[in-house]
Amino acid sequence: MPTLSYREALNQAMREEMARDERVFLLGEEVGQYNGAYKISQGLLKEFGPWRVVDSPIAELGFCGLGVGAAMGGLRPIVEVMTWNFALLAYDQIVNNAAKLRSMSGGQLHCPVVFRGPQGAAHQLASQHSQVFENTYAYVPGLKVCVPATPRDAKGLLKTAIRDDDPVIFMESEVLYGTKGEVEEGELLIPFGKADLVRDGGDVTIVAWQKMRFVAQKAAELLAQDGIEACVLDPRTLRPFDLDAVLASVARTHRCVIVEEGWPWMGSGAQIADSIQRHAFDELDAPVLRVTGLDVPMPYAKPLEHEVLPTPERVVEACRRVLYRSP
Amino acid sequence: MPKPINMPKLSDEMTEGKIAEWLKKQGDEVKAGEVVAQVETEKATLDVEAFEGGVLLAVVVQAGETAPVGRPIAWIGKAGEQVPDQPAAPAPQPDAAKEAKAGGEISKESTQPVAPAQATPPAATVPAPPRPPPSAPAPAGAGRATGAPSPQGAEGRGGAAAEKPAPGTFTGRVPASPAARKAARERGLDLSRLKGSGPGGRVVLADLEQVPRAAPAAAAGAPAKKRRELPPRRALHDESLPLSPMRKAIARNLGVAKPGAPHFYLEISADLRRLVSLREQLEELGEGPVSLNDLVLKAAAETLTRHPEVNAAWGGDAILRRGAVHVGMAVAVEEGLITPVLRDADRKSVLEIARLSRDLAKRARDRRLKPEEYQGASFTVSNLGMFGIDAFYAIINPPEAAILSVGAAQKVPWVDEATGEIVAMERCRFGLSGDHRVIDGAVGARFLQTFKAVVESPLRLVAAP
Numbered sequence: 001m002p003t004l005s006y007r008e009a010l011n012q013a014m015r016e017e018m019a020r021d022e023r024v025f026l027l028g029e030e031v032g033q034y035n036g037a038y039k040i041s042q043g044l045l046k047e048f049g050p051w052r053v054v055d056s057p058i059a060e061l062g063f064c065g066l067g068v069g070a071a072m073g074g075l076r077p078i079v080e081v082m083t084w085n086f087a088l089l090a091y092d093q094i095v096n097n098a099a100k101l102r103s104m105s106g107g108q109l110h111c112p113v114v115f116r117g118p119q120g121a122a123h124q125l126a127s128q129h130s131q132v133f134e135n136t137y138a139y140v141p142g143l144k145v146c147v148p149a150t151p152r153d154a155k156g157l158l159k160t161a162i163r164d165d166d167p168v169i170f171m172e173s174e175v176l177y178g179t180k181g182e183v184e185e186g187e188l189l190i191p192f193g194k195a196d197l198v199r200d201g202g203d204v205t206i207v208a209w210q211k212m213r214f215v216a217q218k219a220a221e222l223l224a225q226d227g228i229e230a231c232v233l234d235p236r237t238l239r240p241f242d243l244d245a246v247l248a249s250v251a252r253t254h255r256c257v258i259v260e261e262g263w264p265w266m267g268s269g270a271q272i273a274d275s276i277q278r279h280a281f282d283e284l285d286a287p288v289l290r291v292t293g294l295d296v297p298m299p300y301a302k303p304l305e306h307e308v309l310p311t312p313e314r315v316v317e318a319c320r321r322v323l324y325r326s327p
Numbered sequence: 328m329p330k331p332i333n334m335p336k337l338s339d340e341m342t343e344g345k346i347a348e349w350l351k352k353q354g355d356e357v358k359a360g361e362v363v364a365q366v367e368t369e370k371a372t373l374d375v376e377a378f379e380g381g382v383l384l385a386v387v388v389q390a391g392e393t394a395p396v397g398r399p400i401a402w403i404g405k406a407g408e409q410v411p412d413q414p415a416a417p418a419p420q421p422d423a424a425k426e427a428k429a430g431g432e433i434s435k436e437s438t439q440p441v442a443p444a445q446a447t448p449p450a451a452t453v454p455a456p457p458r459p460p461p462s463a464p465a466p467a468g469a470g471r472a473t474g475a476p477s478p479q480g481a482e483g484r485g486g487a488a489a490e491k492p493a494p495g496t497f498t499g500r501v502p503a504s505p506a507a508r509k510a511a512r513e514r515g516l517d518l519s520r521l522k523g524s525g526p527g528g529r530v531v532l533a534d535l536e537q538v539p540r541a542a543p544a545a546a547a548g549a550p551a552k553k554r555r556e557l558p559p560r561r562a563l564h565d566e567s568l569p570l571s572p573m574r575k576a577i578a579r580n581l582g583v584a585k586p587g588a589p590h591f592y593l594e595i596s597a598d599l600r601r602l603v604s605l606r607e608q609l610e611e612l613g614e615g616p617v618s619l620n621d622l623v624l625k626a627a628a629e630t631l632t633r634h635p636e637v638n639a640a641w642g643g644d645a646i647l648r649r650g651a652v653h654v655g656m657a658v659a660v661e662e663g664l665i666t667p668v669l670r671d672a673d674r675k676s677v678l679e680i681a682r683l684s685r686d687l688a689k690r691a692r693d694r695r696l697k698p699e700e701y702q703g704a705s706f707t708v709s710n711l712g713m714f715g716i717d718a719f720y721a722i723i724n725p726p727e728a729a730i731l732s733v734g735a736a737q738k739v740p741w742v743d744e745a746t747g748e749i750v751a752m753e754r755c756r757f758g759l760s761g762d763h764r765v766i767d768g769a770v771g772a773r774f775l776q777t778f779k780a781v782v783e784s785p786l787r788l789v790a791a792p
Contacts, residue, residue, distance in 0.1 A: 254506045254532055285506040285532045286525075324525050324533060326360065 001182040009151035009183050010040050010116075010172065013158035014078060016186070018048055021076060024162055025052045027067055028080030028117075037082045038118065038177055064090035064115065068097045068167075071113035076162060081117035084133045084171060090115075091136075098167035099142030114161045116170035120211060120261050121309055123175070127297035130305075132262030134210075135271075137169040138238040144168045144192055145238045149213040151181040153236055156190030163189075173211055193240030201229030204319045205249040207272060208259035209234050212310060216259050219315035230319060238268055246272065247280050254285035255322035259315055264292040286322035291315050329404030329411070330379050332363060334388070336396040337373050337501075337528055345393045346400060355383045357403060360526060364400065373528050379403055385410045503530035510535050539607030573663040584725040588641065588762040592720045595775040597782040599736050599753045602626075605785045614678050619736055620656070620710050621681040625788045627708050627731055628652045628672035630778040637774045638705045640726040641765050647726075655704030655724060656684060658691040665691050666724060668704045677788055712736060718756035728765035729774070732758035755782075 004012065018024045025048075030037045032045040032055040045053040056063035060081060067079035081087040087094070094115060101111045121130040138145040146161055146168060148154040154172070161168035198213060199220050208216035213234045220230040231249045235242050250256050256276055258269035269290040276288050294308045320326045334344050344366040351363045362374040363383065377383075381403045388400040402410040501518040503511070507530045511518050516538060523530035570578070602622055609617040631638040631652045640647040652673040655666035667687035669680060690696050709721040710733035718734040734756040741752040757778065761771040781787055 254504075282505045282509040285504040324531055 002185060003180050004151045004155075004183045005178055005180050006151045006154050006172070007038065007040055007042075007177040009155035009181075010158055011042055011044070012183070013155045013162070014041065015044060015047065017159055017162040018044070018052060021162075022052075023074065023076045024078065025054065025070075025075060026078045026080065027054045027063055027070075028056055029058055029063075029082050031055060031080050036080070038174065040080070040172075040177070060087055060089040061093060065093040065097070067113045067115070068093050068101075068111060071098070071111045071167070072101060072109055076112045078114045078116060078162060081115060083129060083174075084117055084119035085129050085131050087115065087117065088133075094137070094143070094167065094169070095140050099140045102166065103142060110165050111167050112165045114158070114164075114168045114170055116158070116161075116172065118172045118174045118177070120173050121175075121293075121298060121305060122173070124300055124302055124305060125298075126300040130298035132260070132293070134169075134171055134238055135262065135266065135268040138268060138271075142167065143239065146170045146192070146236065147209045147238055148172070148236060149176065149210050149234055151179065152183045152188070153190060153196065153234075155183050156188040157192070157236060159187075160189050160192060164192075171210070175211065190236070192237045193242050194236065195242035195245035196234040196236055197245070198232040198234050199230065201231040202252050203229045203255075204231070204323055205246065205253045205256040206230050206232045206259060206315065206319065207235065207246055207256065207269075208232065208315075209236065209238070210261065212259040212261055215310055215312050216315055218312035219259075219319065222312055222316050223319055228319065228323065228325075241272070241275075243272075243275050243279070246276065247283075250276055250280045251283050254283055255319075256284075256288045257291060257315060257318045257322060258288065259291045259310055261293050261309065263295050264290060265295060267292055286324065289318045289322055291318050329384050329402045329408045330381075331399030332375065332377055332401045332403055334394045334396050334398050334400050335366065335373070335375055335528060337366065341396060343393050343395045346388050346390050349386060349390050351383050353383055353386055357381060357383050373522055374524075375400070376526060376528075377403055378527075382406045384408060501530060502527050504532065507531050507535055514538075537611075539610050571662050573660075573665070577663050580725055581722050584723050588723050588725060589764060590720075590723060590760050591763050591768055591771065593759045593761070593768065593771050593775055594718055594720075594756055595759075595779050596754050596756045597779045598741075599755050599782070602782055602785045603736070603753055605789070609677060609681075609789075612678075615682060616685070617677065617681040618684075620708075620712075620733065621677060621684055622785060622788060623710070623731075623733055623782070624654055624656060624669060624672060624684060624708055625675075625677050625680050626778060626781045626785065627706065628654050628669075628675075629781050629788060630774060631706055632673045633777050634770070634774045636770055637729050637761075637766055639728040639765055640705070641728065641762055642726065646728075646765050649705035651705065653703055653705045655701075655707035655727075656687070657707060657709035657721070657724075658688050660692050660694070665696065665701050666704060666707055667691050667696055667701050670703075707731070708733060712755070718758055720758045720760050723760055723762050727762075729759055729761045729771060731778070732760065734758075757782075 014024075014026060018026070026041055026044060031041045032050065032053045035042045035045070041053060056066070064079055064081070064087070067077040070077045081090070098111045098113055101109045119134065120132045134145055134147055137143050144161070144164065144166060146157045148157045158170060161170050198217060201220065204223075206216045206220065213232070216230075216232045220232050223230050231253060233242075233245055233249060235246070246256070256273075258272050260267050260269045262268070267290070269292060273288040273290060277284065291310045291314050293310060296308060298308055299305055317326070337344065347365040347367040349364045351357055351361075357363055357377045357380060359378060359380040361377055363377050364375045366373055366375055382405065384402045384404050386401045388394040388398070394400055404410075501521075502523060502525070503518050504525065508518065510516075510532060511521075511530075514535070516535065518530050521530050521534050521538065524534050525531040599619075602619065606617055606619055606622060631654075635648055638649050638652055640649065651671055654669045654672040656669065657664055657666050667690075669675065669683060669687070672680060675683070687696070687700065691701070704724065704727065706727055707721075707724040707730045709730060711719055712733050712735040715735050717737075719732050721730045721732040723730050736753055736755045738751045738753050740749050741754060742748070743750045743752065757775065759771050759775050761768070
């Protein structure tokens, strides 16, 4: 199986889907001439021309609205946002239009658009460029939210997203773009709402996605040194969410730790914890704990940034706590 | 602001507790969640944890002294802080009050006085009315609801929300995790009799694992209701069923035994209390399950080494004493029964026999026994206890001299020889069927006498031979 970077996997997904369906086109700042702010659209302008790869002005509300309109009109746009921090400007188009069209038109209209781009902390981008917004979109009925961690999931989920007839929020991460992994060539479609069992174990369930998948994996390795076998689940999409996989694991381990990069208050982990306590109350031997970023705007200073983000050690500590094995 | 560590309420009936021991002394650094003292109640000695980190500023109630539930037994805070000289202990905010506010977030750091506990200790057990919600919402995300004082939220430096039950979260119910409650329900265990190792004395699954599985529900005072399900009614047909090879073998062998071997029958009943207790202790070793039957097999082997005349077979023109103790165990399978053999059972440890018997029984049911695994027994044990059979007499497995039949272990009214009182005693009835051509009644009787002694003093089974 070929090894691809996350960046190449996204590029491959878009190239394959654009070749397969001429209604698919890419729109966003710097996606054409410059080959993408993060080089995700490398070579696409050359291959598909300016009708299919469209450079937009710096105007998120405008070009995201253009994407919504194009989708309503029968095309299947992929709208790249340079980062989800800037896409706040387009929140109105995404939430008030894209997410609502199917319902408010009584099913006569639908909106097959994909909004994609990076989110979360990278390296010292400070408060306005390091935010996690997955829960902000997962909160909205009518939107689907993908948070892939690996190149394979990036490709398989993006192809599924492009073929989906509803608006999909596709969240990537600058620090993942360069990571490599094995990816099947050609047709790879990963269904939404199917968690990936990253690591099996019967002692404690850890739910983590995107970058936190790797933090959780590292934590599981540290725990294994003490004979604690963690089951690490990556939901891969937050909406739809594979609650069944989480509940099945919790039924085995009787405890759960949720790891998320963003802020604690009203974060995605809170919803997952709620679902667990509602559906698996009698299975719980300990409260569900969350390991999150700290409840502060991201500092610019490197050591402080490191302090804010969840670490494997913090995940280990939470796991020990739900196992009642704190040192 | 120093915080009190209050006398926890560890059971429904508890109104006061005696400090058994202080594990921390005045001036010691204490981490949140650390056990600072042990409290004795009528039923158990339990840990008291500090819910706050800091310095143990003062010990109010000394070891050996008693204090009512809810009364401060010590104060914790920053070094040098003044401790209130009079123990105006706020009664703990009962969980019930919190639960009454389902959906409403209430800060767990309740220091609202509810009822002065020391005035009327039992008052602490009465759920206080819920606190009114704070009039002004806490700053968003200030983490109040999770009991974290700093704006970095519950999921701050600690890595995860620290759980802080209000000191002594007592509602008159035993704190227990839902999973522990469910497991206790299923096993008929009384949570209040268990020592909770979790925060605030919470009973967690690990605590239940300390209780041997065989603990009779009666001990917990709440025997699980037995459902008596009968097999379904089925249509009857005249039919002739061909004999399976196994059925043929059973018919042939036992047809030889019953008309051929003149059977005599003896029965003895034994006190099982120590055997049951030994089984529980063996299970606590965590080396895997051990059944009463495993111990019976071992006891039979032990007895045979003391009665070689029973470890024998009918040889037609001779009696064949056997040079090794190979105990067969009758296993009911889909289409009949088969007796896998525990070779040299007298020389195997109980744990080995337990492992082996489980493996043999499983492979017997899967029909994966090799002939050498079910042939050549010198004696057989047949157990129908799992069907609730009081006692029975098995047919000898030819050419063996005898077979031991095991009934159900059950509590029966019995005159306790030590006290002369009638007690409910766990006992079991053992039958011995003997081939009168090989052994006589008295030989069988002596064998059973020894067997009973071994069962009633079962340490012999685990002591080195």
